Amino acid sequence: EVQLVQSGAEVKKPGESLRISCKASGYTFTSYWISWVRQVPGKGLEWLGRIDPTDSYTNYSPSFQGHVAISADKSINTAYLQWSSLKASDTAMYFCARHPAMSGWLFYWGQGTLITVSS
Amino acid sequence: DIQMTQSPSSLSASVGDRVTITCQANQDISNFLNWYQVKPGKAPKVLIYDASNLASGVPSRFSGSRSGTDFTFTISSLQPEDVATYFCQQYDNRVFTFGQGTKVEIK
Numbered sequence: 534e535v536q537l538v539q540s541g542a543e544v545k546k547p548g549e550s551l552r553i554s555c556k557a558s559g560y561t562f563t564s565y566w567i568s569w570v571r572q573v574p575g576k577g578l579e580w581l582g583r584i585d586p587t588d589s590y591t592n593y594s595p596s597f598q599g600h601v602a603i604s605a606d607k608s609i610n611t612a613y614l615q616w617s618s619l620k621a622s623d624t625a626m627y628f629c630a631r632h633p634a635m636s637g638w639l640f641y642w643g644q645g646t647l648i649t650v651s652s
Numbered sequence: 653d654i655q656m657t658q659s660p661s662s663l664s665a666s667v668g669d670r671v672t673i674t675c676q677a678n679q680d681i682s683n684f685l686n687w688y689q690v691k692p693g694k695a696p697k698v699l700i701y702d703a704s705n706l707a708s709g710v711p712s713r714f715s716g717s718r719s720g721t722d723f724t725f726t727i728s729s730l731q732p733e734d735v736a737t738y739f740c741q742q743y744d745n746r747v748f749t750f751g752q753g754t755k756v757e758i759k
Contacts, residue, residue: 595653639688
């Protein structure tokens with residue numbers, strides 16, 4: 534069974550750093566890319582970027598380029614989303630999802646990680 | 653950048669009604685469009701992929717179609733469990749884009 538299990542909710546202050554994780558199981562981790570998607574409370578879905586776990590190639594939405602970093606450790610089947618300096622506007626639910634390399638079929642999703650940034 | 657314009661932003665319909673949501677792309681994206689259902693506190697669920705293909709396990713009352721750069725998502729007979737927000741998503745290029753979402757409620 535394909536599973537993407539995300540790390541737990543976080544409460545942080547503006548300016549703090551954070552890394553959340555997405556651990557994959559039930560398939561060959563390097564056979565699919567991982568994307569990160571967020572949903573601000575009461576708002577729509579936004580795609581942040583994606584990573585090829587084989588070689589850690591990434592590409593980002595222009596809206597998030599430079600503000601988040603996506604990485605992966607294929608030895609432990611885990612992808613990460615990282616901030617070096619959080620803002621209050623980063624408060625959202627963050628999801629990871631897997632998809633084939635040349636496709637946007639987001640068929641399998643993690644359960645979501647709620648990030649709250651508040652002073 | 654590819655932009656997706658989704659409408660309406662919300663709708664209210666009776667159980668059994670036919671519900672239609674549209675997404676328009678600002679350039680040709682072929683059939684590279686998916687539809688998702690999002691319920692509060694849950695991960696999105698894919699319903700339709702590649703414009704008109706029903707995802708596995710999804711009830712047949714859900715359907716999708718394409719005409720040029722216009723995409724239509726239809727619920728043929730609205731059920732109480734369909735209360736959710738629905739999003740389109742294009743994946744034609746290296747950047748994925750979601751529509752603004754349509755909140756569906758029961759009248």
